[in-house]
Amino acid sequence: MLNLKPLFDDIELTRRPLVIAGPCSAETEEQVIETAKALAATGIKILRAGVWKPRTKPGGFEGVGVEALGWMKRAKELTGMLTATEVATRAHVEAALESGIDLLWIGARTSANPFAMQEVADAIEASGLDVPVLVKNPVNPDLELWIGALERLYNAGVHRLGAIHRGFSAYGKHLYRNLPQWHIPIELRRRVPGLPVINDPSHIGGKRELIASISQQALDMGFDGFIIESHCDPDQAWSDKSQQVTPEVLEFILNTLVLRDESCTTESLQLLRKQVDSIDNELLEILNKRMRVTDEIGQFKKEHRMPVIQAGRYEDLMSGRVKLAQEMGMSPEFMRKILAAIHEESVRRQVEIVNRR
Ligand code: PEP
Numbered sequence: 001m002l003n004l005k006p007l008f009d010d011i012e013l014t015r016r017p018l019v020i021a022g023p024c025s026a027e028t029e030e031q032v033i034e035t036a037k038a039l040a041a042t043g044i045k046i047l048r049a050g051v052w053k054p055r056t057k058p059g060g061f062e063g064v065g066v067e068a069l070g071w072m073k074r075a076k077e078l079t080g081m082l083t084a085t086e087v088a089t090r091a092h093v094e095a096a097l098e099s100g101i102d103l104l105w106i107g108a109r110t111s112a113n114p115f116a117m118q119e120v121a122d123a124i125e126a127s128g129l130d131v132p133v134l135v136k137n138p139v140n141p142d143l144e145l146w147i148g149a150l151e152r153l154y155n156a157g158v159h160r161l162g163a164i165h166r167g168f169s170a171y172g173k174h175l176y177r178n179l180p181q182w183h184i185p186i187e188l189r190r191r192v193p194g195l196p197v198i199n200d201p202s203h204i205g206g207k208r209e210l211i212a213s214i215s216q217q218a219l220d221m222g223f224d225g226f227i228i229e230s231h232c233d234p235d236q237a238w239s240d241k242s243q244q245v246t247p248e249v250l251e252f253i254l255n256t257l258v259l260r261d262e263s264c265t266t267e268s269l270q271l272l273r274k275q276v277d278s279i280d281n282e283l284l285e286i287l288n289k290r291m292r293v294t295d296e297i298g299q300f301k302k303e304h305r306m307p308v309i310q311a312g313r314y315e316d317l318m319s320g321r322v323k324l325a326q327e328m329g330m331s332p333e334f335m336r337k338i339l340a341a342i343h344e345e346s347v348r349r350q351v352e353i354v355n356r357r
């Protein structure tokens, strides 16, 4: 059980939803200041900007580095906003805290790496500052790793803690850049009571068109706020341009969101239902994937003039899966019914493929 402190003392900032906004990356002093001013004019209180950018491949824009911390400071002086940036190493923590950054966040690649997490936690502890830290979910859907990252910070004395749900990497093409897998952050909230969890619709969707709907889903699931990428000229952004919106568009999106009444007694029931909805969506994706693979098997059988049904295969498949299901605590009759239905549909599709001209 973590004994957490509020992220901020400022009463304005304890109101739901908390909104952090700003460019993916700090690019130039003008871009940071112009964006910050426009965001502040819409009432946003916390400015984000990436100063060091973790890039998948070398050669991309890796952030301006320390110089950009001065621009954040200037933006803070001009607008009164608090400032937030991503840290991944001891040197980042030292530089960010030295220049007065008010809130640190840990990126998804860092929270997946216990060595880096420990280094960051130790560096914050060594600073002696009581800085709030938000931990993004690790790139892989591993709740224990996410909780472990939070615990490393907690054990280093960081008690102003929060989490950011930014979705999970998946191979192949999907509607989302990073799959939300909503049941994972929901389970995090159950496991770490009192932990503020905010949503990052920009990195989940990867497209500006998806920000509003993802944000509304997050609110409906009781998230505490958002971190959203906003740039004064999104199409010219040096990183993540397709998912950034202008401060004006951000204001419009935030105004369309509907805040549901939190105090209703059925809230936990609703949360569980949302969890079920999310798991069912994953079930559909997995079933669809299975159908596509069995379609390929159908194609192979057609090309090699093999019969659709192979003796023995069905019983092997059934008995192994039914046994496993039983070990997991599900009834064998239930599993037989499900597998029979799935198998029947795969065979029907394969017969269609084999007979196609
Ligand atoms: C970011 O917030 O710009 C970022 C790099 O995010 P993530 O760690 O979620 O990929």
Ligand code: MN
Pocket: 024, 025, 229, 239, 240
């Ligand atoms: Mn980004």
